[in-house]
Amino acid sequence: MYKIFITRKLPEEIVQPLREKFEVIMWHSDEIPMKYEDIKKEAKDCNALWTVLSDKVDRELIESLPNLRIISNLAVGYNNIDIEAAKEKGIIVTNTPGVLTETTADLTFALLLATARRITEAEQDIRAGKWKSWTPMQLTGMDVYGSTLGIIGMGRIGEAVARRAKGFDMKVLYHNRTRKLESEQQYNFTYVELETLLKESDFVVILTPLTPETRGLIGKKELEMMKETSALINVARGGIVDEQALYDALVNKSIWAAGLDVFETEPVPLDHPLLTLPNVTVLPHIGSASIYTRLAMMQINATAIEDALEERVPENRVV
Template sequence: MKPKIYITRKLPDIVVDRLREVCEVSMWEEEEKPVTREVLELEIRKVDGLLCTVSDTIDESLMNEASHLKIISNMAVGYNNIDINAASEKGIMVTNTPGVLTETTADLTFALLMATARRLIESSDYLRDGKWKSWYPMQLTGQDINGSTLGIIGMGRIGEALVKRAKGFDMKVLYSNRSRKLKVEEELGIEYVDKETLLQQSDFVCVLVPLTPETKNIIDKEELALMKSSSVLINTARGGVVNEKALYDALSSNKIWAAGLDVFEQEPVPTDHPLLTLPNVVAIPHIGSSSIPTRLRMAQLAATNLMDGVLGEIPKYLVK
């Protein structure tokens, strides 16, 4: 008998067909709407494996509904949507999809930095709204990227990839991290500093840490107060690592110049969120890894992890 699995989001046929070769597959068929909690509670009782995404909350009460669940395969690098401790206590494996989205997310991070610095969205809206009546010297002026200082908080795979892009713009790169990376410093020509120094000296601050109890609100009122009034904050990590109220206050009072945000504490972010009212915020809907090749690689890796788990193998990308 084939092991049973449930997929919480509609995936491409090439991925699902591969899973059907070895598993009995059920899948949520809605393209844009997430699976409901009620359906998930019913389905998890029947299956040996669950393939989920970062938008699915897999908590202890949900796991309590599972009688023979062996693995939760998360189609993401981060896994803050899953109660890891509860899974460990119940003997349920949890996997993620690192590596395959590094370059794509670094591309998006730098694109967001550029769009925010040069006010691209604001300028496009200015044109489309019929406000472009003439040219004048200080019209929609932004911040220079070339030759500026980039500070990266969290020097993992994506941080290292971002450095390579920054070097093409002759940026000086500072970083702070839980541990110093001497080899990376030597290879990439970057400088390790404490977080306070990074915030004080950087023209652009990119946050690239996973969301954990230790990194919750790692950028708060005190950190924002250290930044230059001309500085730009970029967050492509998780919404919870930045205190959104403190960020709104800093932006609306011009204590920092602008912010580019791919992630929010609540997703989808409410359209009446205060940050979305500010012209100096570039906001996009969590598309860091959103390229066709990368999303396919993520889905295939999540499928591989899942198949290994339900077939009695130890998946390569085991979180816990």
């Protein structure tokens, strides 16, 4: 009987159908992540490995799992997996695109609004007893309606965010590896070079995958191009932004604020400098975190594993 190893505790309603066909071993916690060495030890004879985005699946781990047929990753991104090593071994890798597009776009726009209007800062003031009276300039933020939105990475989620921006009468600029001519015509998006986007946007939203080309894409030079009144919103991957450069830009007021759903190290350390700044709105990587969407993502993983073990070609195959 084929064996499936799941690195995080998942709802039994998703897992039970697999138990009826395969041997399933699942980690005991949905909060405490497995350590790298534990995955290597516990999954050593598995045929399918069901991972989450925080699991490091490098060449060493892949080579330690001789019976592995598929790695199914609970995320759109798969930068946690050594794709070349998997490809060399003939191991299928799948992800979960599409189903989380609208949910992640909702969260992106919510983070943009919260950053612009200082929502979390205002709530913290109330809870700390700092709200003594109404004052004319208390917690004043930046207008979203009628502003300019710059999107770096115009994939499915980027287009969904841009469509929402039209409801706020925002001018939408975007930078992408390839032009989206049909979308430009349909939604009146404007393609620009990265430098132009940074200089002209009031809100810069990062939605590009983390690749060797995009790692460190936004650093000191790029942040200095942005307006002093602008905000940087990152819901992609932490490694795309140089966090020290972002901290310096915020402290030096070369940009106005930042909204971050992702960090280079996750969970983010409590002593991280960015957490000390009041003009930084932070979230714990919850872009796709609606009940419906997360369950749908898990179902995609489960189906991919079942297909691979039963000699069918899974959808959403990366390699």
